[in-house]
Amino acid sequence: xxxxVAIQGFQGSFHxxxxxxxxxxxxxxxxxxxxxxxxxQVAGGRADAALMAMxxxxxxxxxxxxxxxxxxxxTITGEVYLPIHQHLLALPGTTLADVQAVHSHxxxxxxxxxxLSQYPAWQLVETEDTGLSAQLLAExxxxxxxxxxxxxxxxxxxxxxxxxxxxxxxxxxxxxxVLERAAEAQPVASPDKASLYFYTSHAPxxxxxxxxxxxxxxxxxxxxxxxxxxxxxxxxxxHADVEFDTPAQLGALLAELPRVTExxxxxxxxxxxxxxxxxxxxxxxxGGHAELAEAAxxxx
Amino acid sequence: xxxxVAIQGFQGSFHxxxxxxxxxxxxxxxxxxxxxxxxxQVAGGRADAALMAMxxxxxxxxxxxxxxxxxxxxTITGEVYLPIHQHLLALPGTTLADVQAVHSHxxxxxxxxxxLSQYPAWQLVETEDTGLSAQLLAExxxxxxxxxxxxxxxxxxxxxxxxxxxxxxxxxxxxxxVLERAAEAQPVASPDKASLYFYTSHAPxxxxxxxxxxxxxxxxxxxxxxxxxxxxxxxxxxHADVEFDTPAQLGALLAELPRVTExxxxxxxxxxxxxxxxxxxxxxxxGGHAELAEAAxxxx
Numbered sequence: 001x002x003x004x005v006a007i008q009g010f011q012g013s014f015h016x017x018x019x020x021x022x023x024x025x026x027x028x029x030x031x032x033x034x035x036x037x038x039x040x041q042v043a044g045g046r047a048d049a050a051l052m053a054m055x056x057x058x059x060x061x062x063x064x065x066x067x068x069x070x071x072x073x074x075t076i077t078g079e080v081y082l083p084i085h086q087h088l089l090a091l092p093g094t095t096l097a098d099v100q101a102v103h104s105h106x107x108x109x110x111x112x113x114x115x116l117s118q119y120p121a122w123q124l125v126e127t128e129d130t131g132l133s134a135q136l137l138a139e140x141x142x143x144x145x146x147x148x149x150x151x152x153x154x155x156x157x158x159x160x161x162x163x164x165x166x167x168x169x170x171x172x173x174x175x176x177x178v179l180e181r182a183a184e185a186q187p188v189a190s191p192d193k194a195s196l197y198f199y200t201s202h203a204p205x206x207x208x209x210x211x212x213x214x215x216x217x218x219x220x221x222x223x224x225x226x227x228x229x230x231x232x233x234x235x236x237x238x239h240a241d242v243e244f245d246t247p248a249q250l251g252a253l254l255a256e257l258p259r260v261t262e263x264x265x266x267x268x269x270x271x272x273x274x275x276x277x278x279x280x281x282x283x284x285x286x287g288g289h290a291e292l293a294e295a296a297x298x299x300x
Numbered sequence: 301x302x303x304x305v306a307i308q309g310f311q312g313s314f315h316x317x318x319x320x321x322x323x324x325x326x327x328x329x330x331x332x333x334x335x336x337x338x339x340x341q342v343a344g345g346r347a348d349a350a351l352m353a354m355x356x357x358x359x360x361x362x363x364x365x366x367x368x369x370x371x372x373x374x375t376i377t378g379e380v381y382l383p384i385h386q387h388l389l390a391l392p393g394t395t396l397a398d399v400q401a402v403h404s405h406x407x408x409x410x411x412x413x414x415x416l417s418q419y420p421a422w423q424l425v426e427t428e429d430t431g432l433s434a435q436l437l438a439e440x441x442x443x444x445x446x447x448x449x450x451x452x453x454x455x456x457x458x459x460x461x462x463x464x465x466x467x468x469x470x471x472x473x474x475x476x477x478v479l480e481r482a483a484e485a486q487p488v489a490s491p492d493k494a495s496l497y498f499y500t501s502h503a504p505x506x507x508x509x510x511x512x513x514x515x516x517x518x519x520x521x522x523x524x525x526x527x528x529x530x531x532x533x534x535x536x537x538x539h540a541d542v543e544f545d546t547p548a549q550l551g552a553l554l555a556e557l558p559r560v561t562e563x564x565x566x567x568x569x570x571x572x573x574x575x576x577x578x579x580x581x582x583x584x585x586x587g588g589h590a591e592l593a594e595a596a597x598x599x600x
Contacts, residue, residue, distance in 0.1 A: 057533035060526075063360045171533050205515025207524065208508055215505030222534070224507065226360075226524050233357035233473050234522065234575075275534075 002048030002180075006030040006041035012131025012153030018080045018176045019051045033128060035065055042179055043072045050179040051080065057173040059107070061225050066239055069177075069267060070227075075185045076195050076268025078178035081275050085172075086112050088163035089134055089154045090146040096162060101125055103133040104148035112148055115166035122146075134159055175273070191269035192243060193222070194250050199229065199237040199263040207238070209260045217253045219244045237263070243272060302348030302480075306330040306341035312431025312453030318380045318476045319351045333428060335365055342479055343372045350479040351380070357473040359407070361525050366539055369477075369567060370527075375485045376495050376568025378478035381575050385472075386412050388463035389434055389454050390446040396462060401425055403433040404448035412448055415466035422446075434459055475573070491569035492543060493522070494550050499529065499537040499563040507538070509560045517553045519544045537563070543572060 005023055007015040010031045019029055030047050032038045042050040052068075055061045069076075086108055090099065101123040102109070102116065108130050109116065116124065127133045134153035137145055146162055147153070154161055177195075200206035214221050223241035228234075244250050250269060257264050305323055307315040310331045319329055330347050332338045342350040352368075355361045369376075386408055390399065401423040402409070402416065408430050409416065416424065427433045434453035437445055446462055447453070454461055477495075500506035514521050523541040528534075544550050550569060557564050 055528075057528055058530070060363045060528045063363075169531070171531050173533050175534075204518070204520045205512070207521060208511035208515045211508035211511060212505070215508045218504070220504045221507060223536070224524070224526050224538075226526070228355075228357055228360045230358070231469065231471050233471050234475075236523070238524075 002027050004028050004030055004041075004047040004049075006032055006038045006047035006050040008032050008035050008038045008052060009129045010131045010135065012134050012149060012156040013129055014082060014084060014150055014152075014174060015051060015053065015176070016131065017150065017152050018053075018082045018174075021082070022051065022078060022080045022176075022178060023049075035062075035068060039068045039072050039074065039179070042181060043074060045181070048180070049077070050074075051176050052179060053174050054177050055175050055223075056084070056107075057171055057175075058111070058169055063225075063227065066225065066227050069179075070197065073182045074179040074267075075182040076177050076270055077180050077185055077188055078270045079193070079273040080176040080178070081273045081277075082174050082176065083172065083277050084111070084167065084174055085150060085165055086130075086148050086167040087151060087154065087161050088112075088115070088146050088166050089137070089149055089159040090162040091137065091141060091143055092158070092160045094143050094146065094160065094162060098143050099146045099162070100144040102146050102148060103127050103137070105130050105133070108148045111168060111172060112166045114168045115163065131156070173275075177268075178270075188268075188270045191247060191250070191271060192245065193272045194242055194244070194269040195267040196240045196242065196257075197237055197263075197265040197267060198240065198257065198261040199235075200261050202235065206260060210238075210257065213253060213256055213260065214240070214242055217244075217249050217256075219249055219253060239267075302327050304328050304330055304341075304347040304349075306332055306338045306347035306350040308332050308335050308338045308352060309429045310431045310435065312434050312449060312456040313429055314382060314384060314450055314452075314474060315351060315353065315476070316431065317450065317452050318353075318382045318474075321382070322351065322378060322380045322476075322478060323349075335362075335368060339368045339372050339374065339479070342481060343374060345481070348480070349377070350374075351476050352479060353474050354477050355475050355523075356384070356407075357471055357475075358411070358469055363525075363527065366525065366527050369479075370497065373482045374479040374567075375482040376477050376570055377480050377485055377488055378570045379493070379573040380476040380478070381573045381577075382474050382476065383472065383577050384411070384467065384474055385450060385465055386430075386448050386467040387451060387454065387461050388412075388415070388446050388466050389437070389449055389459040390462040391437065391441060391443055392458070392460045394443050394446065394460065394462060398443050399446045399462070400444040402446050402448060403427050403437070405430050405433070408448045411468060411472060412466045414468045415463065431456070473575075478570075488568075488570045491547060491550070491571060492545065493572045494542055494544070494569040495567040496540045496542065496557075497537055497563075497565040497567060498540065498557065498561040499535075500561050502535065506560060510538075510557065513553060513556055513560065514540070514542055517544075517549050517556075519549055519553060539567075 009015040041047040130149035133147040138157035219242040225239040226236040309315040341347040430449035433447040438457035519542040525539040526536040
């Protein structure tokens with residue numbers, strides 16, 4: 001179990017929730033302002049592991065984070081899926097009529113566009129982090145400010161749920177990867193998923209050949225993300241996630257892939273993250289009235 | 301020839317250069333602050349066509365623009381490739397020692413990270429547009445400010461090349477699409493490229509089957525971009541660009557694809573954009589001294 005885990009974001013952020021879900025209460029979390037700093041911490045030994053968002057079910061891949069993965073000697077040892085539920089938080093006693101400005105990370109503000117558009121007079125202020133916005137509100141005690149953040153931020157900083165579940169789309173999930181230094185990470189026992197990167201020659205049909213091999217060995221391609229090749233305009237490498245029943249299937253695929261690829265890297269073999277989500281219940285009061293009990297989100 | 305073309309950005313922007321390269325001097329350019337406004341202008345009839353950046357050879361696809369394409373009834377009628385050369389511009393007479401702040405679009409600032417990191421005292425100020433930054437500098441006549449922008453912005457606003465070609469990576473190209481309303485656009489005669497969108501069932505190997513058909517009909521897959529399916533977490537649709545010699549190849553592929561896809565859309569059949577770039581020459585003086593003559597960038 002790692003002692004120090006680097007995450008992007010601060011107390012009350014969704015990265016914190018994902019890290020606690022995966023690692024439990026024991027490790028110290030190293031809060032980082034940027035994804036670059038997260039990767040630098042684990043690559044440089046200041047953290048034993050990192051947890052980094054890689055994609056969101058609505059917004060898609062976070063492409064720069066694939067570059068960070070390519071350029072550092074890290075290996076993926078796990079993944080976490082987290083439903084993203086955004087709430088409007090304020091100081092206890094604040095009403096919607098008191099609010100003049102809403103602070104949050106730009107992504108969180110965008111995810112709540114329908115709700116926020118009902119209040120055109122509110123000033124939207126982009127900040128570094130949802131959790132940090134909540135913390136600053138609690139410190140500064142500004143009744144005219146609300147923040148968009150997760151329930152964990154309300155709990156951490158004693159804020160009230162002024163309006164719960166204000167995200168536009170309930171199908172909002174983020175996938176996080178657990179990263180460790182490749183040279184030191186212990187192989188994961190009995191993995192059922194792997195993340196590969198490959199580059200094929202420009203000859204027509206090479207990508208089809210790769211994917212035919214994947215299917216032929218009975219692996220399921222759960223994700224395929226093209227990424228531009230540095231210094232080779234309009235050439236693309238592919239990050240591919242494959243799911244399998246036995247590690248032997250992965251081994252058989254990896255034995256054949258060099259025949260149809262010019263470059264092949266294995267970024268990690270690990271266990272699939274669970275998509276069975278607990279019902280989010282909290283004893284936080286909605287505007288002082290109601291219990292918040294969001295519906296469980298079943299696996300698609 | 302369209303009379304009004306909507307572009308993202310303002311006078312002196314790279315979108316302006318790409319639009320003039322494709323449409324010539326005749327059309328009026330409708331400058332828009334956002335990509336959403338660009339698409340709204342053409343979809344709503346305020347512009348006859350739009351030109352929109354879709355990907356950069358270093359940064360990859362602009363994923364939100366694929367969503368804009370999916371959600372409006374537009375068709376692709378052409379494409380433009382443009383080399384992106386960033387320069388440090390300032391008022392005539394300004395020296396590097398005078399500079400205290402550098403204004404530009406965040407993407408342009410990031411593309412010049414190596415150069416800018418040599419001047420840690422400079423304040424970096426993110427703005428809406430490279431061309432707009434140049435215009436404001438010319439209007440405000442602030443000798444302590446420099447901007448990162450293209451040579452076209454220097455020419456448009458009478459600025460000096462304080463440091464030419466400060467972009468980190470010379471392999472910096474942007475691909476733009478030409479968009480028109482699908483209901484009114486004239487079919488492009490003798491196209492040699494098409495942009496498709498397809499979604500397959502989750503059965504293993506379906507994507508391999510699609511790509512095997514593409515290759516089997518002799519088309520070259522020049523781009524494959526996965527995009528999340530709205531309301532279907534971790535399901536992906538694919539935007540695929542295919543190049544071909546004769547439209548009959550495209551027709552044969554399109555006749556077979558419904559057999560292996562659950563959804564299929566053709567976003568346009570058009571002519572490939574040229575990747576043969578003119579040498580960028582300008583009579584702008586570098587710091588008052590030298591002619592700027594950047595090397596021609598050959599096709600890879």
